Amino acid sequence: MxxxxxxxxxxxxxxxxxxxxxxxxxxxxxxxxxxxxxxxxxxxxxxxxxxxxxxxxxxxxxxxxxxxxxxxxxxxxxxxxxxxxxxxxxxxxxxxxxxxxxxxxxxxxxxxxxxxxxxxxxxxxxYYVDGAAVKVNNEPIFVLAKAEDGERLLKEFQEYYAKPSEKNQVTSVSFEEEVETEPVEVPLDQALSYEQALEKLKQGNLQKIEYTIQENDSWWLIARKNDMKTKEVLASNPGANEDTILKLGKKITLEKVTPYITVVCEGVRTDIETIPFDVVTKTDSSLSSGQTKVKQAGSDGEKEVQYAYVQKNEKVVTQTVKDEKVLKTAVSQIIEKGPQQVTVAYSRGSGSTVSGVSWPLRGSITSYYGYRHSEFHTGIDIDGDQGDPYTAAAAGKVVSAGWSGNYGYTILIDHGNGVMTRYAHSTKLLVSAGARVTKGQTIGLVGSTGRSTGSHLHFEVIINGDTVNPLNSLR
Ligand SMILES: [Zn+2]
Structure with missing residues (x-):
């Protein structure tokens, strides 16, 4: 030299x-x-x-x-x-x-x-550096300046999602894609430092998409068309909220983020959960008609639940209950009610659709109503993150709120006129049986309990005891 x-x-x-x-x-x-x-x-x-x-x-x-x-x-x-x-x-x-x-x-x-x-x-x-190209499915995504730090970078990225603790036993961590590092020589300004590389992996690949507003578009529909969440679409349009009016033909920008690498974690997690109390109504002839009295106040119970889970990056994709231990039993609320003099007979609905049912959750539909393979899917699956709040589709009375086998934590609401709605796979229920709910009231949090792959809301519309396609009723 x-x-x-x-x-x-x-x-x-x-x-x-x-x-x-x-x-x-x-x-x-x-x-x-x-x-x-x-x-x-x-x-x-x-x-x-x-x-x-x-x-x-x-x-x-x-x-x-x-x-x-x-x-x-x-x-x-x-x-x-x-x-x-x-x-x-x-x-x-x-x-x-x-x-x-x-x-x-x-x-x-x-x-x-x-x-x-x-x-x-x-x-x-x-100038140049002897770096390491990080390759995902054989495609280089960037070059790390210090070649010998390649393995450490990938390990640290795995640890970003796999967070073992006393309450979270991680049994395996792997990449969904084929990920490797390869020595490569690049001009200095094309290489990333360790910190930059780690940040890039965490942030994912940001793509800016230009979208032209079409007829009947809503923020939610745009999100669905682009496989995004409504909040992501709104975030890429500062100042906009769900009520912002969309102008036909106007161009908007969508900032879509897709991860470069998917970290798959498997393990067993222990959660402490609330057991919502039941509401029991008894008739007491000593009370006058329409009069109610709380005989016993209800109180929520508590239980320790062990979930076997599979997580992809931050998203829990499957979760099954492995073990449940009641720490504190729920105490039912007992309400005494005077004898009913007028019997209210709900008129049975006649058609298969009902109007005025609103979306309980804004998300893309990951599974539609009807046959999928040999099974009949009795509702629609709306994509949501673990913990996303969902709302009552219409005003009504909670028939039941609790564990329901394959449905996991489920809420069933009676809206009158033979119409009911069901919300399944919740991680948490925020209402109890007997409660009156209003349309749009937050009633539970999205989860993946019961027989479920991935966090989502399974939503059913039931008319006269039979499920119908919710898409015919939703607005
Ligand atoms: Zn479903």
Whole structure:
């Protein structure tokens, strides 16, 4: 990389030194020596004059081009080493260069010497690093500057999602995709530092999509069409909320994030959950009609539930109850009621649809009503994250709220006129049997309890005891 080339003046001085050395070995008494010494002094004298008015320097030659002067090859080498380490420092490595850098020694007049500045030298060199390409399914996604940190990066990314604790036993962590690192040489400005690389993996791949608003579009429909969540669509349009009116033909931007790598974690998690209390109504003839009295106040119970789960990045995709232990039993609320004098007979609905039912959750439909394979799907599955609140589709009375086999934690609401709605696989129920709910009231949180793959809300509309396609009733 660094090569020295000799110069006539240097040779001249070397010869001079050699002469001094040779002469020293000859006796001073010899007349030849005296004559030689005089000659030598004369030569040295002219040499000193020459040395005082000029200076030795080196040209720094990059790829055959002289870029400037420095005092010596040693000084130039030190500056270049400094530049290489400074350039690579933000990436945690020393930069390298393939440029041919040589030095050509000169003697020039003192007045003509101007030292090459570090910044000029820095700008004249091109840099590279020996990094590691992170490849997902054989596609490189970025290059990590420090090749030996590749494995550590992938491990730390796994640990970002797999968080073992006393309440969370992680049994396996893997990547869904084929992920590998491969040594690769890249220009310095194309490599990422460890921190940048980790951040990039955590943030995922952000794509900006331009979308033109079509007829009948709603924020939610746009989200569904683009396989996004409503809140993500709204977030990419600052200032917009669900009530913001969409103008036909207007272009909006959608910022869609897809993960580069999917970390699959499996394990067993222990949660403490509330057991909602039941409401029991008894008739007491000592009370007058329409009069109610709370005989016993209800109180929620508590239980410890062990879930076997599979998680992909932050999302729980399957969750099954492994074990349940009641820590505190729920106490039913007992309400005494005066005898009913008027029997209210709900008129039975006639059609298969009912109007005025609103979406309990805004999300994409991951499974529709009807046959899927050999099974009949009695509702629709609306995608949601674990813990997303969902609401009552219409006003009514909670018939039941609790565990219901394959449905997991489920709420059944009677809306009158033979219409009921069911909300299954909840992680948490926020209402109890007997409660009156209003349309749009938050009644539970999305989960994946019961027979469920992935957190979602299974929503059913039941008319006169039979399920119907909720999409015919929803608005
Ligand atoms: Zn379902």
């Amino acid at each position: 660094k090569k020295a080339s000799d110069l006539p003046i240097k040779q001249y001085l070397d010869v001079l030194k050699a002469k001094i050395f040779t002469l020293k070995n000859i006796s001073w008494k010899s007349p030849k020596v005296i004559g030689g010494s005089i000659l030598l002094l004369l030569l040295m004298g002219s040499g000193i004059v020459y040395l005082n008015s000029t200076t030795s320097a080196v040209y720094v030659v990059i790829n055959g081009e002289k870029v400037g002067l420095l005092e010596s090859q040693k000084q130039a080498g030190a500056i270049i080493d400094e530049i290489l380490s400074e350039k690579g420092a933000p990436l945690g490595v020393a930069a390298k260069t393939h440029d041919s850098i040589t030095f050509s020694s000169v003697r020039i007049k003192n007045s003509e010497y101007t030292a090459l500045s570090k910044s000029t030298l820095e700008a004249d060199i091109s």
